[in-house]
Amino acid sequence: MVLVSNKTIGTTLVCTKRTMEADDSVFTEWASDLCERIEESEKQLTRAGNRVSRPKIQRVPKYMAEKPEFHRYYKPQMFSLGVFNPKTTQGEQYKEAWAAMYLKDTNLNVKDLFREICDENRMKRWLLKPMWQKLYDAPTVYADHIIVEACCVLHLLEKSESSVDPEQELKISIDKLVRVHQDLLILDNQIPFQSLRLLCQDEARLEKCLSNFLQVHGIQVETAPKLPRKKRENEEVKVAVDGDDDEDPVHLLDYLRRALLTRDQHTFYKAINHKKIKRRSLHLRKYRIGTIRELNAAGIRVRKNSHNNSVYPSFKDGMLQLPELIVDGSTAHIFFNLVAYEMCPDFRNNFEISSFLVFMSSLIDQPEDVKKLRMGGIIINELASDKEVADLFNKMDSILVPETLLFAHIRDQIHSHFESKQGRIRMLSWMGEAYNTFFRSPWTIIALLAATLGLLLTFIQTWFAIHPKAS
Template sequence: MHTSSGLSREGAGTSCRWLEERCERLEESWKQLTEKASNASRPKIQRIPLYMAERDEFKRYYKPEIISVGPIHHLQKQQLLQGERYKEAWAAMYIKETNQTAKALYWTIRERIPEVLHQLAEFLEPVEEVIPGERGEYLAWMLVVDGCSVLHLLDNTDPYFSDEKLNISMGKLIRVHQDVVILDNQIPFQVLRLLCQDRRRLERCLQKFLRVYGVDRIPRLSKQNQTAQEVNIIVHDDDPIHLLDCLRRALLEERILEIVKGYNQSMRASSDDIHLGQGLYQMLHLRKYRIGTTRELKEAGIRVKKHSGDSNSFYPSFQNGILALPKLTIDGSTAHVFLNLVAYEMCPDFRNDFEISSFLVLLSSLIDHPEDVRELRLAGIVINQLANDKEVADLFNKMDIIMVPETPWFASIRDQIHLHFESKRAKIRMLTWIGEAYNIYFRSPWTVIALLAATLGLVLTFIQTWFAVHPKAS
């Protein structure tokens, strides 16, 4: 007689062990994901996303030409070998000026290699072959040379004498500053803090660094001094991640960021009133924020102007048919700065609202031809330091491939412009008709005379017809 269907005790035990293993794996995956999410506010230094780095038109903006900073480009190119001489000389000058010793700085970094390795974890796996010997020792010495040379470079950046102070030609110095803002050519800011424990000197270096890119303020740094009790704490929440992060914070300004965060929170708070499918679509769908070129806006009665003199806001605003934009200087380093900031915002472990990327998408919509650049120049928005307006138009047309998720601030600008179009459409049509009529009938004095003569003929014909139908009584 057969027993009822079911698992044997042995089979049931095996199945339970199998299920236990799967449940433990689920639990471990959950822990790893939540731990990664909790650490996302302090992103690691990462490689540039491949879908950007591999584009032919972008490659030159993501490869250092003179110096390598950190392990990812270390000695990987023959042309970077000349930069090693500059780095070693600048590092020696910095150590001498600050009355420190190379050995002391080496042990300062060497003792904190575990913390530094955590920040550089994305870098080290693919570059083991260029780190001979014991990894920690070689990495510590490399960071001392790179960090000290960068600090000396920044502290001696001067619009008139920096090439003499640094013993480098101005042409090479410009390329060095472009190398310093490349995303995967960075070192953790904590290393710079350890190498420069004089907070005032460090802030001075950052201020000079930002002035190279037209920024007159620096983001807030931790006010903690590196005392004997605090020297073991090198990660401060207020500190930037690296120099590129410092530049991004300074561009966006903390005060404006707080306003945007408050706006985003209010949007999230009211998300219950939005249809679920529509809300997910808006968040996940990639946008280009097409609002029309400056000439198209002008034809529609919308003016562009520079932000008021007392406003340093990076964010555009729209009110009463006026689109206000921040002043932007376009020079040979603009593409290096913006494309690396975009790559930084695309890093998977960096939580942000794609502010820089959205701004570039907005500008690429406004600029299509050199005439659009000319309109922005005349409005005082664009300061063109390139050869001509066509180079600026070509630059932003190249950036037109950038796509970002729906971001509330810039999407609201697009929606306001759309509403303005709708409310003014009838008026715009009337003005267009009047303009066309003026061009057709009033383009010269002879057309005016002809129009008056035709009108007079019609009036006389009407009078003649009237009296023919209603003759006077005899």
């Protein structure tokens, strides 16, 4: 039996009480820290300045970059820019040579450029001022890289005008130049638009370079987005959400996206604002509308719209209007990188490009669908065959996007039209299955004819067996 004195018990109770008070103090501190942290997040999320997304150079989302069918569209072949891709010997040679040519043409003072970009307290390491560091989603960026790459890109775009001989001006063969221009489309390969502004202080010259950039990739420049006024020194740089054109683009890919979305979005959304479209699911999904052949069977006519720079389709009175689309060797690079850009977590947008591609992948299933669009002037095919175009859009069919009001509205209109034409659509489906089964190759056609002839001869033989000629 163990005896414990009252004094010992009292001491134990006091210690326990102090321990509980200490623990309570720790919990209070943790709770206070948590409340402060989440309240600060709420302020950042709901404050008025959150209308815009922070501009920075960032990577292709991992879940897209790892898809084997997309991999080749996210890796530069000739030209590594920015901070994410390893430098290539050949690319570095062109970059530095073109940068030297641009500096000679413009008489820019490199020392002054370093003063504009570098932090004076860290000059020995060529590190950037905080306002420039924020433009990259990377820990360390050096000023010499920004100067060389911006000068190089500006010289490349300036000498890419149709009236200029690029082989003579840039000292590069055409096949390599094509790959360089494709590399400028890669999301991982972008440089801040602000660096282009800094190195091209002539506004007209900069707009001409951007015009050449659009023309190289087959985009009409008549309605290209106008650049906003030049930012004052130390003025905060912001990137507007869709529909706001008073802020600089983030980079060249963002500028190209704006050029594709120049047609007034309000015109399209005005027709659906007064209607309540029920959101069917919050999951990522596809827009299953039907192929071009199914649309034709339902009496839906397809026509090219008059706004070639728009990616917005429209549907009215049984007429589906689609934008003209040039499909060439750069089309996949453009669209897959625009999709990756729209999927970046800090870029607020309505997934216009992604939704358009999902929409088109529903319309195109077989080369026959491409042929109908080509004959209607909607698709201008600069690839080897209609099958290549169909394969490209079938590859895009793996893209999943949230449901957007515009495409949901068009889908609902088309499906309503379908309901009154179900019999005709079913018949076309049967015909399509029969075509794919019996007419997919010359051998299947021969087999079908042989089987038909065999049945016919069997029928004739049976007829004469049942009804022999009178002797």
